[in-house]
Amino acid sequence: MTPFLSDDFLLHSATARQLYHFHAAPQPIIDYHCHLPPDQIAQNRQFENITQVWLYGDHYKWRAMRANGVNERFVTGDASDWEKFEKWAETVPYTVRNPLYNWTHLELRRYFGITELLNKNSARRIYDRCNELLQTPEYAVQSLLRKMNVVTVCTTDDPADSLEYHQALAATDFGTRILPTFRPDKAMTPEAPDYNQYLDRLGAAAGVGIQTYADLQAALRQRHDFFAAQGGRLSDHGLERLYVADYTEAEVAAIFTKARAGQALSAAEVEQFKSAMLIFLAELDWEKGWTQQFHLGALRNNNTRALRQLGPDTGWDSIGDFEQGRALSRFLDRLDTQDKLAKTILYNLNPADNDLFATMIGNFQDGSVAGKMQFGSGWWFLDQKDSMEKQLNALSNMGLLSRFVGMLTDSRSFLSFPRHEYFRRILCNLLGRDVENGELPAEELPWLGELVEKISYGNARDYFGFAPAAAPASAEYFGAN
Missing domain, CATH: 1.10.2020.10 (uronate isomerase, domain 2, chain A)
Known part of the structure; x- marks a missing residue:
């Protein structure tokens, strides 16, 4: 009987163990999508x-x-x-x-x-x-990050956020990079009852009085520039699905004027507004060479009683069954046709969409960047062994696993970084099994070791343009065995 959580946890072959212990475990961690609070990092809580x-x-x-x-x-x-x-x-x-x-x-x-x-x-x-x-x-928080060999953390931040804690951290000698990610979801919700209050806050942050749609665009551009000045190079959107209605700039401007006046919008108007905003924001990312991320498919706040009692984002969400394919294709094609498609990571929450997402990214690889279009790692309900393996298999079957930018925590907890270890063990076990079964050549083991290092760390470093990590401040590394 194998002991629980032994050094060889999830590693069911000698090849898997070699790949993990010698190649995966020593790699630094780039956590390019999480929800860690930057104030607690800056204050070293x-x-x-x-x-x-x-x-x-x-x-x-x-x-x-x-x-x-x-x-x-x-x-x-x-x-x-x-x-x-x-x-x-x-x-x-x-x-x-x-x-x-x-x-x-x-x-x-x-x-x-x-x-x-x-x-x-x-x-x-x-x-x-x-x-x-x-x-x-x-x-203390900063020591927890160092001890797990975390070299880069990308937090998730609203355009109206001050980023004061990112600035404070940048002025210190703390070795881990803490970078902001541009999450403009609230700017895209003209149907929300508090939308005008949000616009006031956004306008104050940007120094722009937001009265027209052009003002909104100017404010978002100013904040996008500000995020870039603080080292930001990713955006993120959490949506049920993408929005791809036809629109004209005049129509969207009129819709915004109605929303700013507190007038109710039709479903069609909301769809047009969101569609226009997605294209505008995607073009901002393309202009700066950023990476855009889309987390798609969550059915949120299902329990009305709990929502009233506890508020949103308190654990009452589930996988949704939204149609994704046509909208994904149309949105990406609109940008590609104008040669304005930025590097893109697509995350699905419904496992039924694995193959759809894995094939969709292949439609828009243009040879400009290796792995320009990415099928993101198992997210939320799918960041467990079974779904990680399914995501890795779908990507392997229909794309290039070798160009995958790897795992992230998507977490609010400073104790969540063993999830990178968990993922790396699963990856090494899959590759090791293929070698042991004669499905991959044993003589390619040095290349497979390099591949594991790339997926664990190197691909993300190169894809996002991060400088190589310095040696960890401490030789102690909790993820190594």
């Missing part, structure tokens, strides 16, 4: 306890606790941090075969050196030990 760093804002754990019959008071309510941790510990044994079970114990091992299984009996010991360590300087 010292968490008081494991609940604050582990359970606050973690929708994955919240959903599991609710499914296990835990009252909301112990999830997002007013229970003490110890009580919330205790309820999570009681839930952990019930998460077997959910990736949370492996992630939980990987994080306890990699960050805290705790090999004991978490359950109701061990909860107090583990809570106290983690809290003891969290009080030391080695467990």
Whole structure:
């Protein structure tokens, strides 16, 4: 029987073990899409306890606790941090075969050196030990990033954000690059009841009084320039699907005027406005040589009662079944026809769309950049072993796995970086299995090792134009075994 979470976890052949230990594990981490709060990085926050760093804002754990019959008071309510941790510990044994079970114990091992299984009996010991360590300087936020060999983090930021913490970090000798990502979703929602309030905030940040559609474009361009000046080189959109209605600039200007006046818009007008905005924003990215990301397919805020009680983004979302293909094709073709298609990463949330996305990127590879069009890594509900393998297989079958820019955390937690290890082990196991089965040549093992290094780190470094990482400040690397 193989021990749980051994050094060879998920590595089921000698070749897989060689690829992982010698090629994947030592690579630095570029986390090019996450939701880490830059203020906590700049302030080098010292968490008081494991609940604050582990359970606050973690929708994955919240959903599991609710499914296990835990009252909301112990999830997002007013229970003490110890009580919330205790309820999570009681839930952990019930998460077997959910990736949370492996992630939980990987994080306890990699960050805290705790090999004991978490359950109701061990909860107090583990809570106290983690809290003891969290009080030391080695467990402040910046040290956590260094110890996991994280060399670049791209946060997710609204155009109206000040980026003051990114600026503060850039002025220090903190070795990890913390760069902003331009997420303009709120600027695209004229149907939202608070849209005018948002425009006021955006206009104040840009120094532009936003009264017309041209003003909105000017404000967004100014903020896009500002993000670029702070090192930003990616945008991101979280959408159900892409919008590709026909429109004229005059029509969109009139629609914006109606929205600014607080008048209700028809569904067709909203579709036109979003379509125009997507093209405008994509052209901004193309002008600067940025990478645009599209996270598509989430059906959000399904539980009306919970939405009213807790607000959005509290763990009531699911996979949606939106039609993606025609809109993807039309949107990308519009930009390509004008020779204004930026480097693009497409993420799907419905696994039924894997092959669609994997083939769609091939329609718009133009030879200008290796892997210009990317099928993004397994995202949200798909960042577990089964779905990661399916994404890797779809990309391998219909594109070039060798040009893949690899994994990201998409996380709000500073303890989530073992997900890169998890992904790298899965990648190495797939390649190792193919070699052992005679489907890939053993004599190409040096090339496969180089390939693993590229997918783990090098491809992302080159694709986004990041400078090579310096040697880590500490020889300690929690992901290596």
